[in-house]
Amino acid sequence: MQRHRTRAAILSTIFMGLGQIYNRQFIKGLIFLAVEALSLIYFVNKLGRAFWGIFTLGDSPSRLEKVKGIAKMVPGDHSIVILIESLITLMFFAIILIAWYMNIRDAYKTGAEREAGLESNTFKQTVRYILDYKFAQSFLILPGMGILFFTIMPIIFMIMLAFTNFAAPDHIPPAKLVDWVGFETFRNLLFLKSWSHTFYGVLTWTIVWAVLSTVTTYFGGLLVALLVNQRGIRFKGFWRIILIVPYAVPQMISLLLMRNLFNGQFGPINQYLGYFGMGSLPWLTDPFWAKVTVIIVNMWVGIPVSMLLIMGVLTTIPRDMYEAAEVDGATNYQKFRIITLPMVLFSTAPTLIMQFAGNINNFNAIYLLTGGNPVNGNYQYAGSTDLLVTWLYKLTADQNKNNMASAIGIILFIIVAGFSLYNYRRTKSFKEEDMIQ
Amino acid sequence: MNIGRKLANVVRLAVSYIILIVLAVAALYPALWILLASFRPGKSLYSKTLIPEHFTLAHYKELFTSPVYMFGTWYANTLKIAVFSMLIGVVLTLLTSYALSRFRFKSRKTTMSTLLILGMFPGFMSMIAIYLLLKEFNLLDTHLALIIVYAAGAPLGGTLIAKGFLDTIPRSLDEAARIDGASNFGIFARIILPLSRPMITYMALTQFVGPWVDFIFAKLVLRTKENWTVAVGMWDMVNSQQNTNFTLFAAGAVMISVPIMILFGFLQRMLVDGLTAGASKG
Numbered sequence: 251m252q253r254h255r256t257r258a259a260i261l262s263t264i265f266m267g268l269g270q271i272y273n274r275q276f277i278k279g280l281i282f283l284a285v286e287a288l289s290l291i292y293f294v295n296k297l298g299r300a301f302w303g304i305f306t307l308g309d310s311p312s313r314l315e316k317v318k319g320i321a322k323m324v325p326g327d328h329s330i331v332i333l334i335e336s337l338i339t340l341m342f343f344a345i346i347l348i349a350w351y352m353n354i355r356d357a358y359k360t361g362a363e364r365e366a367g368l369e370s371n372t373f374k375q376t377v378r379y380i381l382d383y384k385f386a387q388s389f390l391i392l393p394g395m396g397i398l399f400f401t402i403m404p405i406i407f408m409i410m411l412a413f414t415n416f417a418a419p420d421h422i423p424p425a426k427l428v429d430w431v432g433f434e435t436f437r438n439l440l441f442l443k444s445w446s447h448t449f450y451g452v453l454t455w456t457i458v459w460a461v462l463s464t465v466t467t468y469f470g471g472l473l474v475a476l477l478v479n480q481r482g483i484r485f486k487g488f489w490r491i492i493l494i495v496p497y498a499v500p501q502m503i504s505l506l507l508m509r510n511l512f513n514g515q516f517g518p519i520n521q522y523l524g525y526f527g528m529g530s531l532p533w534l535t536d537p538f539w540a541k542v543t544v545i546i547v548n549m550w551v552g553i554p555v556s557m558l559l560i561m562g563v564l565t566t567i568p569r570d571m572y573e574a575a576e577v578d579g580a581t582n583y584q585k586f587r588i589i590t591l592p593m594v595l596f597s598t599a600p601t602l603i604m605q606f607a608g609n610i611n612n613f614n615a616i617y618l619l620t621g622g623n624p625v626n627g628n629y630q631y632a633g634s635t636d637l638l639v640t641w642l643y644k645l646t647a648d649q650n651k652n653n654m655a656s657a658i659g660i661i662l663f664i665i666v667a668g669f670s671l672y673n674y675r676r677t678k679s680f681k682e683e684d685m686i687q
Numbered sequence: 688m689n690i691g692r693k694l695a696n697v698v699r700l701a702v703s704y705i706i707l708i709v710l711a712v713a714a715l716y717p718a719l720w721i722l723l724a725s726f727r728p729g730k731s732l733y734s735k736t737l738i739p740e741h742f743t744l745a746h747y748k749e750l751f752t753s754p755v756y757m758f759g760t761w762y763a764n765t766l767k768i769a770v771f772s773m774l775i776g777v778v779l780t781l782l783t784s785y786a787l788s789r790f791r792f793k794s795r796k797t798t799m800s801t802l803l804i805l806g807m808f809p810g811f812m813s814m815i816a817i818y819l820l821l822k823e824f825n826l827l828d829t830h831l832a833l834i835i836v837y838a839a840g841a842p843l844g845g846t847l848i849a850k851g852f853l854d855t856i857p858r859s860l861d862e863a864a865r866i867d868g869a870s871n872f873g874i875f876a877r878i879i880l881p882l883s884r885p886m887i888t889y890m891a892l893t894q895f896v897g898p899w900v901d902f903i904f905a906k907l908v909l910r911t912k913e914n915w916t917v918a919v920g921m922w923d924m925v926n927s928q929q930n931t932n933f934t935l936f937a938a939g940a941v942m943i944s945v946p947i948m949i950l951f952g953f954l955q956r957m958l959v960d961g962l963t964a965g966a967s968k969g
Contacts (some may be wrong), residue, residue: 330957334823338820340729347911381872386786386790387792388784389785390783390798393779393780393839396779396838397839398694400817400835400836400918401805401813403816404813404815404817404820405805405808405812405813406817429841474710477703478707482700483704483707490705491952492711493714494951495715496717498948498952499718500899500942500944500947502897502899502901502902502921503900507720511720513732517732519736550713553900554714558960572901609811614810620778637880642809659808659809663808667803667807670804671803674800675800
């Protein structure tokens with residue numbers, strides 16, 4: 251009695267859609283047929299080359315060749331283009347494989363239904379079924395494709411780069427070929443003196459920066475929010491609007507602006523220090539002061555957001571808690587320590603941790619303000635205020651040390667992602683979300 | 688005792704007001720400084736006084752008329768890119784967060800964790816790959832490329848926050864509508880959309896602001912000057928002629944900031960609701 255399901259499944263395995271047609275689902279079958287036909291046309295030329303490309307990364311460099319006695323430059327294989335083309339083809343191939351699998355499973359299922367004496371669904375019924383029961387999955391296909399091609403594919407590509415020798419001066423296509431080198435890049439980065447010194451130095455500053463910038467903006471925001479929310483302060487809305495102005499100015503503008511404000515020679519800040527009889531400070535040119543400057547500027551940019559967030563939380567703290575505390579004779583400080591602080595910390599903890607993770611990767615704050623400078627002579631292509639992110643940007647954009655940059659990117663990614671995943675999985679909104687309502 | 692307490696209160700308030708005033712000056716000063724600098728004659732960064740001796744609109748005029756700075760074109764480009772990527776991005780984010788908030792399906796938690804992790808990847812790490820991908824599809828130096836990339840990236844940043852917000856909309860509303868015969872689409876359009884206005888505002892605004900300030904990626908994709916966005920233009924202005932034409936930069940900065948600040952002002956209430964409801968629910 252297993253004839254329908256096996257036959258349909260085998261037919262679908264041979265050519266997508268045949269099983270569906272066998273099951274009398276003609277429209278669905280034709281759609282599958284068309285998909286397979288199109289993908290055959292696409293893959294016939296490309297698939298073999300894709301596998302070849304991903305293993306060899308091309309095998310003929312640019313070279314001079316004699317054509318009819320005249321030496322001519324013949325362009326060779328461009329390893330990086332080959333790598334990415336292969337990657338794109340293989341990803342399409344994976345999608346088709348999934349579609350193929352689904353088509354077999356569908357044919358099998360419908361066949362089984364027919365054996366049980368049921369009519370197979372008409373096309374209309376199929377569409378209805380999907381809209382009612384597979385709604386979420388079909389909704390997610392569109393954003394999923396976008397993410398697949400513009401996020402996942404590039405990430406795989408960059409991870410692969412870390413295992414190649416794609417770096418200046420010896421392995422820059424199209425003139426030269428790129429090869430797989432395994433873990434050599436990581437070994438150099440972590441253990442080779444010239445690189446590891448820079449790496450650990452920059453890593454330390456990255457962590458110091460992330461901690462300091464998160465703590466300053468968070469508690470700064472908390473203090474400002476409390477200040478405005480005090481009993482007896484008038485015009486609360488007015489103060490709030492003024493204090494969120496820095497948040498409303500586009501970040502790129504405010505950072506470029508700050509760079510000018512703190513300019514050592516002509517900037518107004520040093521000018522004012524001069525009026526008060528103080529010497530000017532090397533805000534952006536001295537390694538120590540540059541670090542101070544980025545923290546201060548980051549406070550200016552970041553405090554308003556924390557303030558808004560915490561103000562929102564403050565309004566949710568029940569009044570009667572404070573009243574109960576007052577009856578017991580608690581001082582203002584006690585009320586803050588026992589009620590306000592725990593409540594605020596509790597509900598903003600996930601945001602706080604996300605901010606920390608975001609600060610590790612805070613490219614704009616550093617790059618637009620100091621550009622990672624002042625230059626540090628002991629470092630490989632990095633300055634004193636460079637974070638890992640800005641350093642790797644410089645390595646790709648200015649130095650063409652792409653494999654090194656990718657390796658740093660992977661390490662950075664592991665740190666940040668591990669951290670935030672661990673945190674996110676622990677939050678209530680992930681664990682107990684169905685219990686909220 | 689009573690007088691002592693009153694006095695303490697007055698002192699506390701006085702100190703608070705002083706601190707608030709200092710903070711307000713610190714918050715407003717840079718914005719004010721650049722605004723006034725944009726009206727200052729001359730080109731230099733340095734000025735003796737904060738308020739210029741006389742005001743001029745010459746820099747604004749130069750921005751829009753000078754053949755070197757095609758600020759008007761850049762402005763129109765950015766507006767176009769911002770509007771389209773905002774529309775598409777918000778729709779994609781809403782779809783994703785609606786699916787994740789309201790439906791229970793296999794691999795749902797994995798999807799959420801994946802979104803979170805992918806969002807952590809330094810964006811420009813993927814630039815070379817995206818660049819080559821766009822080249823493959825002949826999209827380099829087009830605005831369509833930027834719109835696609837910005838919109839495709841939107842669900843990564845916004846989904847989890849939006850999902851947190853949608854979770855707070857009572858599920859009983861959906862169920863009531865379902866009993867009345869509403870389909871999934873109907874519930875989405877008639878119940879979820881109207882109730883998530885603050886969230887949509889927040890997402891739309893962040894999406895809209897993105898193209899105005901992103902210069903790294905835009906710089907990579909847009910090669911010809913007529914196609915630039917304002918961010919690329921401004922970056923070029925600062926970088927190629929360090930401080931030699933500061934007042935012009937100031938005028939450009941004002942032109943970019945003012946519309947965005949006005950939007951912020953109008954949408955402030957919604958913004959605060961969206962931000963706190965989506966983010967603070969631990």
